[in-house]
Amino acid sequence: MLTKEGRPTLADGIALGLIATGAVSVAIGAVVAVVTAAFEVFGAAPTVSMPVHDVELTALDDVAGVSAATVDSALVTVPAMSSGARWMLLLETTLPALATxxxxxxxxxxxxxLIRSRPFRASLGWLFAVAACLMIxxxxxxQLAGGIGRAIIVQDLTAASPGAEDVLWTxxxxFDLAPVGWAFALALVAGLFEIGRRLQRDTEGLV
Structure with missing residues (x-):
């Protein structure tokens, strides 16, 4: 709702302020996640979730009603991880965080x-367009960087102990394409703000 002066009401202003504050909090959380991941990846003994194949979960052998159980990933601690793998795994976290x-x-x-009653700004269209590109x-x-980083780990492990590729995927x-769909939606939002800005400019020119 808008007041007679065209400004949002007090309740709307509070709601918009909370949303803006929440967005800042999420952005800070994304940055903290990247910093935490950097400390973990470049630590003395980083632990990585690695995809595995043909590995049975024997802990459920005696459970009634379970005929077979396998696992598709395992947490592997690799103290001698190469720097290339570390950087690839860090990119896996950093790139989505930049989009966030x-x-x-x-x-x-x-x-x-919106609080200032100026929703159609050129900077908004650019911000959402950049966010869409970064999301893609x-x-x-x-995800590709994460896969390459894990492949480097498997290659190093295989060189030191042949047979690791029999358990770990080379x-x-x-790929999870859901963020790509959200990116297309953001691109439409960016276009919407650009069209709204032009209409607003044309309307102001007629007054």
Whole structure:
């Protein structure tokens, strides 16, 4: 709701302020997650979730009603992890986090713009467009970087102890395309703000 002066009501202003604050909190959380991942990956003994194959879960052999059980991943601690693998695993976390920060920046600025009754700003369209691009890059390249990092680990383990490839996937990248769909939605939002800005400019020119 808007007041007679065109400003949001007090309740709307509070709601928009909470949304903007929440967006900032999420962005800070994404940055903290990257820093935490960096400390873990570059630590003395990093633990990585590795995809495995043909590994049975024998702990459930005596459970009634279970005929067979297998696992598709395992937490593997690799003290001698190469620097290339460490950087790839860090990129797996960093790239999606950048998209999150860009999206939250757009939501925060949109909230501030709505409070000021200036929703159609050129900067908003650019922010959401950048967030859409980063979301695609973060989703695809982030998952690819993680797969490459794990492949490097398997290669190093196999060189030191032949047979590791019999349990660990040499290279396995399972792409989640859901963020790509959200990125297309963001691209439409960016286009919407650009169209709204042009209409607003044309309307102001007629007054």
């Amino acid at each position: 920060v860009a999206l939250c920046a757009g939501v925060w600025w949109l909230g501030v713009s 890059a973060g989703s695809l390249f982030g 290279l396995l990248v399972q």
